[in-house]
Amino acid sequence: MHYEIYGRQEADAPTLVCSSGLGGAGAFWTPQLPVLTQDYRVVVYDQLGTNKSQASLPESYSINTMALELLDLLDSLNIHQCHFIGHALGGLVGLQMALLSPQRIQSQVLVNAWSSPNPHSARCFAVRQNLLRDSGPAAYVQAQSLFLYPADWIVANSEKLARDDEHALANFPTTASLLRRIGALLSFDIEAELPTIQTPTLLIANRDDMLVPWNRSQHMAEVLPNARLALLEYGGHASSVSDSEPFNRVLLDFLAEQCGQAAAA
Numbered sequence: 001m002h003y004e005i006y007g008r009q010e011a012d013a014p015t016l017v018c019s020s021g022l023g024g025a026g027a028f029w030t031p032q033l034p035v036l037t038q039d040y041r042v043v044v045y046d047q048l049g050t051n052k053s054q055a056s057l058p059e060s061y062s063i064n065t066m067a068l069e070l071l072d073l074l075d076s077l078n079i080h081q082c083h084f085i086g087h088a089l090g091g092l093v094g095l096q097m098a099l100l101s102p103q104r105i106q107s108q109v110l111v112n113a114w115s116s117p118n119p120h121s122a123r124c125f126a127v128r129q130n131l132l133r134d135s136g137p138a139a140y141v142q143a144q145s146l147f148l149y150p151a152d153w154i155v156a157n158s159e160k161l162a163r164d165d166e167h168a169l170a171n172f173p174t175t176a177s178l179l180r181r182i183g184a185l186l187s188f189d190i191e192a193e194l195p196t197i198q199t200p201t202l203l204i205a206n207r208d209d210m211l212v213p214w215n216r217s218q219h220m221a222e223v224l225p226n227a228r229l230a231l232l233e234y235g236g237h238a239s240s241v242s243d244s245e246p247f248n249r250v251l252l253d254f255l256a257e258q259c260g261q262a263a264a265a
Contacts, residue, residue: 002052003045007037019090024050067096
C-alpha cells in the first residue's frame with residue numbers, strides 16, 4: 001500500500017496512524033497535517049484498492065482484512081505502537097485493530113464511526129451503490145459531497161469541490177472493488193466485542209452528519225470501557241475538512257493528554 005510519513009522522523013517519536021473513510025485516500029488528512037506534524041510522526045496511507053494503492057479486491061473483502069493489511073504495513077515500517085485516528089470506515093478499521101492487536105494501539109480517535117449497522121446509513125449506502133451500478137462513477141462522485149458536507153459549505157466551496165470531483169474521477173477504483181469496500185462496511189458488526197476494548201478512545205461526532213447518526217458514537221461512548229464523546233455542532237460527516245479548526249482543537253487536546261500519560265508511564 002502507498003504510504004507517506006510526515007513530521008518528526010525519530011524512531012521513538014509519538015506516532016499517529018491516520019486512516020480515511022470510504023474514499024481511502026491519505027490526502028483526506030491534509031487539513032490536519034500542519035498541526036499534527038509539529039509534535040508527532042504522522043503516517044497516512046491509501047487503502048488497498050484506492051488511489052495510489054490500486055488493486056483488485058476479492059469478493060470476501062472485509063474490515064478485518066483491511067485491519068490486517070494495515071498491521072502488515074506497520075510491521076514493515078517497524079511501528080509497534082501508535083495512536084490511531086480513523087474517519088468513518090477508517091474508524092471501523094481502528095476498532096478491528098484494537099481487537100486484533102490491542103498492544104499496538106495506544107489510543108484511538110474514531111470520527112463519525114459505528115460499531116454495527118443502522119437503518120439510516122444502510123439507506124444512504126444503498127443509494128450510493130445504486131448510483132454506481134446504474135449511473136456510473138461520474139454520478140457517484142457528483143453525489144458524494146451531498147453525503148459529506150453541509151449545504152452552505154458546498155455552496156461556498158463549489159470550485160474546490162469541482163477540482164476534487166475531477167481528481168476523484170481520475171483516480172476512481174474499479175466498480176467491483178468499490179462495491180466490495182461498501183459491502184465490507186455494511187456488514188461490520190462488533191457490538192458483542194465492544195465491552196472488551198480497553199483502548200483509550202475519543203469519539204468525535206457531528207450533530208449535522210447526514211450519513212451516520214451522531215448517536216452511534218454516543219452509543220459507543222456508553223459501551224466502550226474507556227471512551228468519551230466530543231459532539232460537534234457543525235461540519236457534516238467530514239467536519240475534519242469542512243470545519244477543521246474546532247475539529248483539530250479537540251483532536252490535539254486528546255492526543256496531548258494521551259501522549260503525556262504515555263510519557264509519564
